[in-house]
Amino acid sequence: MTDLRVHISKTTLKNPILTASGTFGYGPEFEPYLDLNKLGGFCTKGISLEPRPGNPGIRIVETASGMLNSIGLENCGSRVFLDETMPKIAHYDTAIIVNFYAYSEDDFVKLAAVLSENPRIDALEMNLSCPNVKQGGSAFGADPKLIESLTAAVRKVTAKTLIVKLSPNVADITLTARAAEAGGADAVSLINTLVGTAVDRRTRRFILGNKVGGLSGPAIKPVALRMVWQTAKAVKIPVIGMGGIATLGDVLDFLIVGARAVQVGSANFVDPGIAQTLAEGLDRYLAERQETIDQLIGSVQE
Amino acid sequence: MQRSIVTKIADLMQVSNDAFLLAAPFESEPLPGQFVMLSFGDGRTDPFLPRPISIFDWEGGMLTLLIRVVGRGTLLMAHQAVGMPVRVTGPLGNSFPDEAGRVFFIGGGIGIAPLYYAAKRSHAKNKAFILGFRSAEESYLTDDYLKVADTHFVSDDGSLGVKLFPHEKLDALVKAGEKPDLVIACGPEKMMAAVHEVAKKHGIRDIHSLESRMGCGIGACLGCRVQMPGASVLVCKEGPVFDGSIFEEKK
Ligand SMILES: Cc1cc2nc3c(=O)[nH]c(=O)nc-3n(C[C@H](O)[C@H](O)[C@H](O)COP(=O)(O)OP(=O)(O)OC[C@H]3O[C@@H](n4cnc5c(N)ncnc54)[C@H](O)[C@@H]3O)c2cc1C
Ligand SMILES: Cc1cc2nc3c(=O)[nH]c(=O)nc-3n(C[C@H](O)[C@H](O)[C@H](O)COP(=O)(O)O)c2cc1C
Ligand code: FES
Numbered sequence: 001m002t003d004l005r006v007h008i009s010k011t012t013l014k015n016p017i018l019t020a021s022g023t024f025g026y027g028p029e030f031e032p033y034l035d036l037n038k039l040g041g042f043c044t045k046g047i048s049l050e051p052r053p054g055n056p057g058i059r060i061v062e063t064a065s066g067m068l069n070s071i072g073l074e075n076c077g078s079r080v081f082l083d084e085t086m087p088k089i090a091h092y093d094t095a096i097i098v099n100f101y102a103y104s105e106d107d108f109v110k111l112a113a114v115l116s117e118n119p120r121i122d123a124l125e126m127n128l129s130c131p132n133v134k135q136g137g138s139a140f141g142a143d144p145k146l147i148e149s150l151t152a153a154v155r156k157v158t159a160k161t162l163i164v165k166l167s168p169n170v171a172d173i174t175l176t177a178r179a180a181e182a183g184g185a186d187a188v189s190l191i192n193t194l195v196g197t198a199v200d201r202r203t204r205r206f207i208l209g210n211k212v213g214g215l216s217g218p219a220i221k222p223v224a225l226r227m228v229w230q231t232a233k234a235v236k237i238p239v240i241g242m243g244g245i246a247t248l249g250d251v252l253d254f255l256i257v258g259a260r261a262v263q264v265g266s267a268n269f270v271d272p273g274i275a276q277t278l279a280e281g282l283d284r285y286l287a288e289r290q291e292t293i294d295q296l297i298g299s300v301q302e
Numbered sequence: 303m304q305r306s307i308v309t310k311i312a313d314l315m316q317v318s319n320d321a322f323l324l325a326a327p328f329e330s331e332p333l334p335g336q337f338v339m340l341s342f343g344d345g346r347t348d349p350f351l352p353r354p355i356s357i358f359d360w361e362g363g364m365l366t367l368l369i370r371v372v373g374r375g376t377l378l379m380a381h382q383a384v385g386m387p388v389r390v391t392g393p394l395g396n397s398f399p400d401e402a403g404r405v406f407f408i409g410g411g412i413g414i415a416p417l418y419y420a421a422k423r424s425h426a427k428n429k430a431f432i433l434g435f436r437s438a439e440e441s442y443l444t445d446d447y448l449k450v451a452d453t454h455f456v457s458d459d460g461s462l463g464v465k466l467f468p469h470e471k472l473d474a475l476v477k478a479g480e481k482p483d484l485v486i487a488c489g490p491e492k493m494m495a496a497v498h499e500v501a502k503k504h505g506i507r508d509i510h511s512l513e514s515r516m517g518c519g520i521g522a523c524l525g526c527r528v529q530m531p532g533a534s535v536l537v538c539k540e541g542p543v544f545d546g547s548i549f550e551e552k553k
Contacts, residue, residue, distance in 0.1 A: 025522035032304035033391075045524070053534070060517045060525035062375075065347040067517065071524045218347040246347060269518040270341055270352055272306050272391060 002286045004279070004293050006040070006260050008238050009186035011122050011161040013040035013095055013261055016293065017251065017279040020242050020265035021046055021099035021125060021165075022071065023216075024275075026081075027089045033272035038279055040261060041095025044081070046127050048101055049111050051077030057209015061198045066217025066244070067266060068196050070210035073101060078114055090120045097163065101127040105150050113157040123161035125189060126154060128176075141167035141192075144179035151183025163240065166190040166231075168220075173227045174234035181235045189240035189263065190231060191224045217266045218244040225253055232258025232298065246270070248281035258298040303330050304520075306391035308343035311384050312364065318442040320371045321412065322380050323358065324388075328365035332357045332393030334420035335486075335511060335543045339394065339519040340367065340379070343387030349375040352391065354516045354538070356416035356488075365390065368443070370412040394519050395542045398509060403483035404428040406475070407451070408468050408497055410489025411435065414447070416511055420486060421450045430454060430480075432471045434489065438462035469496035476504045483507065498546040508546035512537050 004015035019030075021043040027036060036042065054074025061068045076085065081098075089096060098121050102108040108126070115124055128141035128150075140146055151164055164180035166173060168191035177188050193214025198207045206212075224243020232239045241259030245251060246267040254262045264275045271277070286293060313325035328338075334357070341352035353375050358368040371377050382388070398420050405426040407417040414433050421429055430452040435441040438461035447453050455463025456471050464471070472485065481504060487497045488511040501508035512530070514537040517523035521539035528537060532548040535541060 023518075023523065025520075029520050029522045033306050054524060054527065056529055058515060059527065060351075060515050060523070062349060062351045065350055067350060069517070069523070069525060074524050074527070217350050247345070266350070266517075269523055270350065271389065272518070272520060272522075 002283050002293070004040075004283060004286070006293060006297075008123065008163070008240070008260060009161045011095055015040040015279045015282065016255065016259075016261035017275055017282065018042060018095070018097065018240070018261055018263045019268060019275050020263035021127065022069075023265040023268045026085050027092065027096075030268070030272050034276035037093040038276045039094050040279070041097055041122065043097040043099045043125055043263065044085075045075050046073050046099045046101050047075050047078055047081050047111070047115070048073065049078050049107050049114075051075065051080065055210045058207055059209065061207045061213070063196070063198060063215065063217075064219055066215055066219035068198055068208060068213035068215050069193070070208045070213035072210060078111055082114070082118055086118055086120060095122040096120060097123040097125050099125040099127050099165070105153055108150060109153050109157055112154045116158040116160050121160060123163055123186075124158060125163040125165050126151070127165050127192070128167060141176065142170050144175045147176055147179040148183040151180050151185050155184035161186045163187045163189050165192055167192050168223060168227055168243075169195050174230050177231045177235050177239075181237050185237060187238040187240055187260070188231060188235065189242065191220070191227050191243045194220055194223065216244070218246050220244045221250060225257060228254055228259050229257035229300070245278075246274070248278055248285065251278050251282055252285065252296070255293075255297050256300045258300070260297060304392060304394065305330055306389065308387045308389050311382055311386050311388055314382060314384055316380075317368070318440060321368060321442050322371070323366055323368055324379065325364055325366045326388055326390060327363055328360070328390050328392075329363050330393055332360050332365075332419075333397035334423045335398035335416055336393040336395050337416075337519070337542060338365070338367070338390050338392030339516070341389045342378070342382075343389040349378065351517060352389065352519065353379075354513075354519055356511070357393065357419050358415050359419050359422070368412070368415040368418075391519060395538060396540070398486050398511075398543055399484065400425050401484040402427060404480070406430055406432055406472060406482045406485045408432045408472060408485055408487040408489070409434065410468055410493040413487075413489030413493070413511070414443075416488050417486065418443075418447060418450060426484075432456065432468050432475075434468040434493070435462055467496065468493055469500045472497060473500045476500075476506070481506065484509065487511070495549045498549045501546055510544055510546060510548070511542045512544055512548070513542070514538075
């Protein structure tokens with residue numbers, strides 16, 4: 001076995017394979033299909049202070065090599081998450097990264113503080129970028145000044161590893177990444193979904209109840225790879241890459257352009273055991289080449 | 303035990319203009335009413351998502367699905383061949399209740415798919431199908447269903463069985479003295495809602511299998527939530543089998 005450990009600030013991951021928020025439930029859903037202890041970690045569904053019902057109507061549309069979703073950040077709320085969900089997942093021997101979001105700076109800070117009280121949570125991933133919710137969320141993700149002040153405010157109340165998750169729906173992602181770094185983030189993760197839509201040409205209506213949704217899956221990989229590469233060059237903090245990962249080749253590509261770790265998203269829907277398969281594949285790849293994980297990361301030739 | 307495996311198509315058989323049976327080895331024994339997520343096992347990313355498909359039959363490690371071609375994914379699946387890989391994840395979801403007395407299995411169109419295995423495995427003393435098709439020409443597997451239980455065929459144009467809707471046939475049977483203890487229904491939502499009305503009128507317990515667009519089938523994406531008159535439900539995890547009260551406006 002190769003040493004696949006990577007460090008995201010003070011959090012050590014046993015390997016760089018994580019699962020992406022919103023595509024891995026709260027974790028236990030995947031127990032029949034993989035050993036969670038074989039993953040570097042997993043990101044929970046996005047948590048808000050209060051429970052949220054999500055969007056009405058159709059929430060998922062398949063697209064060419066991908067999908068649009070407008071789940072609308074449905075979740076059980078921070079209290080149920082901490083009191084009922086955390087005890088069920090605390091025993092996993094892997095990093096638990098809690099994805100969270102809010103509609104105001106005050107609520108972001110309050111929520112980060114509440115989550116930070118739980119000793120088992122390894123890291124917080126601040127979602128600035130979900131395009132589904134009309135208020136708040138998306139506005140935070142596009143404005144570097146806001147990102148910096150919000151990150152700084154959250155930084156003050158948490159000693160946990162703080163990851164800021166960036167939206168690709170911006171003109172220059174290196175600006176928002178630098179803003180998160182300036183605000184005190186320990187790492188940035190990208191990309192969240194790209195805003196898109198789909199129509200039913202027969203009825204001439206939008207398919208999604210919310211009209212627009214977030215595009216994910218293999219279709220977005222080239223865009224994600226480019227953004228991760230640019231960001232890795234622009235900031236000193238670790239970059240966690242994602243967007244369309246479905247094969248070991250995809251994992252390698254993200255690491256090669258500079259990602260310290262990766263997240264597997266929509267591909268979990270197709271093969272719920274894929275994250276473990278990818279971790280094992282990465283192990284074999286490096287062992288065969290007698291290469292270390294640090295030699296692989298950022299090895300792209302320019 | 304739930305699992306997600308790549309298995310090979312053992313049999314592929316067209317049973318009508320637009321429906322086919324697909325058989326593949328799959329070891330986990332399902333419960334009646336459960337479903338699987340089916341996709342191409344060759345690593346293609348388009349179509350991307352797996353499709354929810356009911357269990358038509360399972361016998362000695364061989365899973366059989368009855369699939370109607372409605373769009374691109376099911377069309378491409380129909381064009382696969384014996385020996386080609388498919389990914390099957392399951393068995394998923396809850397299941398139909400078993401009942402010792404008289405049970406009617408009511409299906410409309412492709413909704414008949416989960417009823418074959420359900421009736422086969424049912425311990426009811428007295429079981430019968432009510433199967434509705436548009437026409438005789440668009441019907442399939444009628445002989446197979448007849449082998450499992452008495453079958454009342456109904457069709458929109460009267461070319462198969464009698465010209466009635468499934469819920470009307472249920473009503474007629476009850477009025478003729480054959481009141482069941484349980485009805486299990488699967489088909490278009492309108493049909494199931496109508497069956498519920500009839501069942502409620504006669505004080506019969508009714509159970510239905512709902513459909514919804516799914517991403518994962520395992521409760522991870524929250525994509526399959528639908529707002530029914532009676533409740534908002536996550537179909538893959540809380541269902542797909544629900545009590546008929548789901549069709550009633552919550553007071
Ligand atoms: C629990 C459950 C059991 C089912 N059992 C069967 C069965 O035994 N036999 C069978 O033929 N069909 C069954 N269906 C319906 C089947 O899933 C759809 O017909 C199929 O997904 C259509 O795929 P497509 O690519 O041909 O259609 P497209 O319209 O091209 O598909 C596009 C997207 O919409 C989704 N979609 C389209 N129609 C439906 C639908 N009616 N229900 C759910 N998702 C849909 C697809 O999954 C896909 O993600 C079942 C559905 C559910 C939820
Ligand atoms: C159904 C669904 C729900 C998601 N929910 C969240 C969420 O709650 N919070 C978040 O930060 N990202 C969420 N995402 C975005 C993913 O974490 C990921 O950034 C994106 O899907 C790109 O990766 P992929 O192409 O591998 O899926 C969601 C994605 C999908 C498909
Ligand atoms: S289909 Fe993903 S939660 Fe039901």
